[in-house]
Amino acid sequence: MTQMNAEPMNPVPASSDAVTLKVTGLRTHFRIGSTIAKAVDDVDLTVRQGKTLAVVGESGSGKSVTSLSIMRLLAPSARIVDGTMTFKRRDGSVVDLARANNRVMRKIRGGEIAMIFQEPMTSLNPLYTVGDQIIEMIRLHETISRADARSRARRMLELVEIASPEQRLDDYPHSMSGGMRQRVMIALALACDPFLLIADEPTTALDVTIQAQILELLRRLQHEMGMSILFVTHNLGVVAEIADDVAVMYAGKVVEQAPVRSLFKMPRHPYTKGLIACIPDPARDRDETGRRRLLSPIPGSVPSVTNLPRGCAYADRCPLTVDRCRVESPPLIAVETLHSTRCWRHEDV
Numbered sequence: 001m002t003q004m005n006a007e008p009m010n011p012v013p014a015s016s017d018a019v020t021l022k023v024t025g026l027r028t029h030f031r032i033g034s035t036i037a038k039a040v041d042d043v044d045l046t047v048r049q050g051k052t053l054a055v056v057g058e059s060g061s062g063k064s065v066t067s068l069s070i071m072r073l074l075a076p077s078a079r080i081v082d083g084t085m086t087f088k089r090r091d092g093s094v095v096d097l098a099r100a101n102n103r104v105m106r107k108i109r110g111g112e113i114a115m116i117f118q119e120p121m122t123s124l125n126p127l128y129t130v131g132d133q134i135i136e137m138i139r140l141h142e143t144i145s146r147a148d149a150r151s152r153a154r155r156m157l158e159l160v161e162i163a164s165p166e167q168r169l170d171d172y173p174h175s176m177s178g179g180m181r182q183r184v185m186i187a188l189a190l191a192c193d194p195f196l197l198i199a200d201e202p203t204t205a206l207d208v209t210i211q212a213q214i215l216e217l218l219r220r221l222q223h224e225m226g227m228s229i230l231f232v233t234h235n236l237g238v239v240a241e242i243a244d245d246v247a248v249m250y251a252g253k254v255v256e257q258a259p260v261r262s263l264f265k266m267p268r269h270p271y272t273k274g275l276i277a278c279i280p281d282p283a284r285d286r287d288e289t290g291r292r293r294l295l296s297p298i299p300g301s302v303p304s305v306t307n308l309p310r311g312c313a314y315a316d317r318c319p320l321t322v323d324r325c326r327v328e329s330p331p332l333i334a335v336e337t338l339h340s341t342r343c344w345r346h347e348d349v
C-alpha cells in the first residue's frame, strides 16, 4: 500500500462529535423567467469531522445544487435565499459559507474544501499535463517552489496508486483510462490537504470493478488524511459501502438523516423505506420456490420544484398519507440522537 504519511494529515479530534460542516435551513432558488424553482428548500445537513455523509436521492432532488451552494459555484440564475453553512476552517475559526466574501471563498475552494465530479474532464484541462495541473493547484494555495510542488504532485499520484508516477506527471489527461483520470482528479482535489471533500457521483460513470476500487481508495485516503467527505449519490448500494451518516433528499429537502446502520435497519421515513425496498437483493428477491420476485418500485414521480404541494412533497406517493400530510409540511423531527425525519407518521413507518 502506498502511504504518503503515517500520521493523519488532518488529525481527527478525540470527540467523534466534532463537526466540519453544518448546513441549516439552506434555500437555493432559481429564477426561470417569472417562475421560481425551489431546487433546495430548507436543507439541514451535518458532516462530522473525519466521517462521510452520503447525500442520496432521485435525480432532481437537489443533491448537486446543495453541493454547489456549499462551494458557492452556482449558476448566475441561482440565489441562496436563506440558511447558514457553518464550516470549521483549518485555523480553527468558523465561517458561514453562505455569507463569506469572494476572497475568502477563493482561499477555501481547493485549499480547504475540494470537489470531485462524475466526469473527471470537468476538473482536468486537456491542454495541460497532469503534473502541471497539480503543481498549479498547489502553488495557487501555498508559497512553494516549482520543484517542491512537482515532488508533492508525484507523491499525490503515488498516493492514488498510479504506477510510474514520475512519467505520468508528463502525460496529458486524454492519454489515460477513465479510472486513471478519476484517480488523477482525486490527486488534484487532495493536493492541498482539504478538510472537506465533496464527491458528486464520482463513481457513477465507472464500471463496477473500477467503482469498487475508487470507493476503497477514498476510504483509505480518508483514514490516512482525516478529512470529512460529503458524498453525493443516487445509489444506496454505494451508500452502504462508504457512508458513516446518510441524508436522504426528496424534492429539495432532507427528509431523513441518520447514521448509516440506523437508516438501513430502521428507516423512519416512508420514502427511505421505499428506496431500500428498491435495492436488488438476490436472497430477498426470490420466493420459496426460487423464482425471481419483482422489485417494488415507488409509484409515481417527484413533484416539480416549480410547483411544490403545500404539505409533504411525498404525500401523493406515500402509503401512510393522512389529511394532515396534505396541508402541513412536516419539520425535521429528532427520533433519536443523530437520527431525524420529516414525517408526521414516523412512528408508523
Ligand SMILES: Nc1ncnc2c1ncn2[C@@H]1O[C@H](COP(=O)(O)OP(=O)(O)OP(=O)(O)O)[C@@H](O)[C@H]1O
Binding pocket: 030, 032, 037, 039, 057, 058, 059, 060, 061, 062, 063, 064, 065, 066, 075, 077, 234, 305
Ligand atoms: N441552472 C439551473 N437552472 C434552473 N434549474 C436548475 C438549474 N440547475 C438545477 N436546476 C433544478 O434544480 C433541481 C435540483 O437539481 P440537482 O441537479 O441538484 O438535482 P440532483 O439531485 O443532483 O439530480 P441528479 O442526480 O440528476 O444530478 C432540479 O429540478 C433541476 O432541474
